[in-house]
Amino acid sequence: MTVWDRPEPPARPVPLDRERIVAAAVALADEGGLEAVSLRKVAARLEAGPMRLYGYIAVKEELLDLMVDEVYAEILPEERAGDWRAALGGLAHRTRRAALRHPWLADLLGGRPALGPNGLAVTEATLAALDGLADVDTVMRAVETVSAYFTGAIRREVAELRAERVSGLSKREWQRASGPHVTAMLATGRFPALARAVHDGADGDPEVSFTTGLDWVLDAVATRLTRASP
Amino acid sequence: MTVWDRPEPPARPVPLDRERIVAAAVALADEGGLEAVSLRKVAARLEAGPMRLYGYIAVKEELLDLMVDEVYAEILPEERAGDWRAALGGLAHRTRRAALRHPWLADLLGGRPALGPNGLAVTEATLAALDGLADVDTVMRAVETVSAYFTGAIRREVAELRAERVSGLSKREWQRASGPHVTAMLATGRFPALARAVHDGADGDPEVSFTTGLDWVLDAVATRLTRASP
DNA sequence: CGTTCGCCAATACAGTGTATCGGCATGAGA
DNA sequence: TCTCATGCCGATACACTGTATTGGCGAACG
Structure with a gap:
């Protein structure tokens, strides 16, 4: 031995x-x-x-919750945000970047309420930034609407990113990429609008797509917040 | 024997x-x-x-994809929608109702691209309803933004619904509900805005919350669509 | 009639989350 | 200091998962 x-x-x-x-x-x-x-x-x-x-x-589920809360620490704003728009926009972008660093976060995002200390702190900071701009219910609706948007957008972005990774190609080459199945489908002519969109659409920077949609939603929130100031 | x-x-x-x-x-x-x-x-x-x-x-993943596509059959609009707003709004509501009938759909929504025949058909119908209202990229952005919203909103709604089910109480009774942990957290005074929101917020009909947020997003889309008509 | 081929079931394997149990090391009491 | 109790940690065990492999049987074909 x-x-x-x-x-x-x-x-x-x-x-x-x-x-x-x-x-x-x-x-x-x-x-x-x-x-x-x-x-x-x-x-x-x-x-x-x-x-x-x-x-x-x-149980294992609890470990997953803890993992999510751990990442929420990266999402916490370092300093008090300027205005509400910066607060919500920053939250969205920080969440997105966290999900790009930790793609598994996309699988968990929105899957269950974020009740850990960091999750609560993030919500607290967000609510605080909107405090007093409108009645409580409007503020809640605003936060939830923006959160819904960026949660969904992040999930889709990460999902597409994974799909691209397995096929090795960009969304522009979607048809060839995701196997002959989709190509065949598009070739049937049963999806003209979709085919045109795939053909003519430019697949730009995902970040600008994200930001653009985010701006739309923030604009919508803006009109409701100013309209209903208390 | x-x-x-x-x-x-x-x-x-x-x-x-x-x-x-x-x-x-x-x-x-x-x-x-x-x-x-x-x-x-x-x-x-x-x-x-x-x-x-x-x-x-x-592989099993493929079965899950097929399940999702099966449910997309329930989401397909029966008739050609009136205007684009009805199309997007209807899509959102039909998806939500499908997810309430099949709560597991919320776990899968947005998890990977919906490339099955029904999924493609839904996208086709949606794109067709917006066709010609603006340039291709704006239309795509519109569809994706609305989809991101309702995907995220549905996920959160189902997640809260499950959380309520295990604690047997409504979000209003959140504090008592989700165990002493959150109560204790709120009691620390470290989350004043959140505490106020939980205390003062009325938890209304989830459907109207969903619809309200959806309307905000649709309004935002409206301004971009009319602005950039081709 | 004999052979081959394709399909179906059974078996097998590595891995999962979790319940249970056995032993050991430590601390309390005499 | 010796004995006993206690609490914790590791090993074992169990039911179950997705999937690869194998063996046998029925049907089609020469």
């Missing part, structure tokens, strides 16, 4: 806490997507048995 | 096709959510072995 095959002494267990667990899970997800996050792998990364985690979380 | 424990003769295999498979999967998901959809259970419902399904689908 050499030093090579003598097993490591079981290495006095490193103390664990939620932070380290969540960090490991996030790292795993960043590397291999959400499906790479299993309790066993998270535990292994911390040199612990899978069951150790159950001292800190009750 | 009685008639009771004599096993059924293996029952000459019922012929299978994608439609029957997808229908079974949708039924399963309607009853028990997405997590109740396993290849084994789908196959069992069709009195077949799990491996039979691989004659019709390549």
Whole structure:
């Protein structure tokens, strides 16, 4: 028996806490997507048995919630935003960038209420930025409408990004890209408007698409906020 | 050995096709959510072995795509919509109602491009309703912005609905509802705006919330469409 | 009638989330 | 200091997942 095959002494267990667990899970997800996050792998990364985690979380779902809340820390505004428009727009852009850094976030976004401390802090900051501009219900509607927009937009962007990755081509080359299936469909002539859109549409910078749509929504919010100032 | 424990003769295999498979999967998901959809259970419902399904689908993901496309059939407009606003608004509402009938749809919405025949048909109908109102890119932007809104809004609504179901209470009773955790958080005083919103906000009909936000977004689209008529 | 081919079911495998149990190390009590 | 209790950690176990592989059987064909 050499030093090579003598097993490591079981290495006095490193103390664990939620932070380290969540960090490991996030790292795993960043590397291999959400499906790479299993309790066993998270535990292994911390040199612990899978069951150790159950001292800190009750079910796996809870770990996912914690991961989301961890990322909400990156979304928190550093300083008090200028006006409401900057606040909502900044929130949207920070969320988008966070989702581009952590694509798995798109799978979880809006999937369940963000009730963790950072999630709450983000909502708090957002509401505070709109406070007093209109009655409570209008403010809520404004925040929810903008959130709905950027949640949906981010999801689609990430989804398309993944689809492009597997086919290796841009949306412009969609037809050839996503296999012969869609090409055949378009060739049937049953989707003339869609075919024209695919043919004539320029696929610009996703960021400007996002920003443009966001501006539209913010404009809509603006008219309602100014109209109903309390 | 009685008639009771004599096993059924293996029952000459019922012929299978994608439609029957997808229908079974949708039924399963309607009853028990997405997590109740396993290849084994789908196959069992069709009195077949799990491996039979691989004659019709390549991977499970494909089955999920087919399920989504199946529901898109319910979203297809029956008749040519009146104006563009009716088209987009109708699409939003039909999608929402479909998601309320099939809550698992919310988990999948926007998760990947809807490239099935019904999904394409829905996009086609939508684009056709906006055709000629502006240049192609503006029309695309309009459709995508509205879609982003209602996708996000539907996801949040279903998510809240589920959260309410597990706690048995309405969003108004959020604090007491979602366990002591959120209550404690709000009680810390670190979230004054949020606390006020929860306290003062009326939680109205989700449908009117949805419709109100939708109207805002449609208004925004309206100004861009009329401004940039080709 | 004999052979081959294609399909279906059974088996197998690696991996999942989680419940349960056994042992060990530590702290309390005598 | 010795004994006992306690709490925690790892191993084991279980039911279940998606999917690859294999074996056998019925039907089509020479």
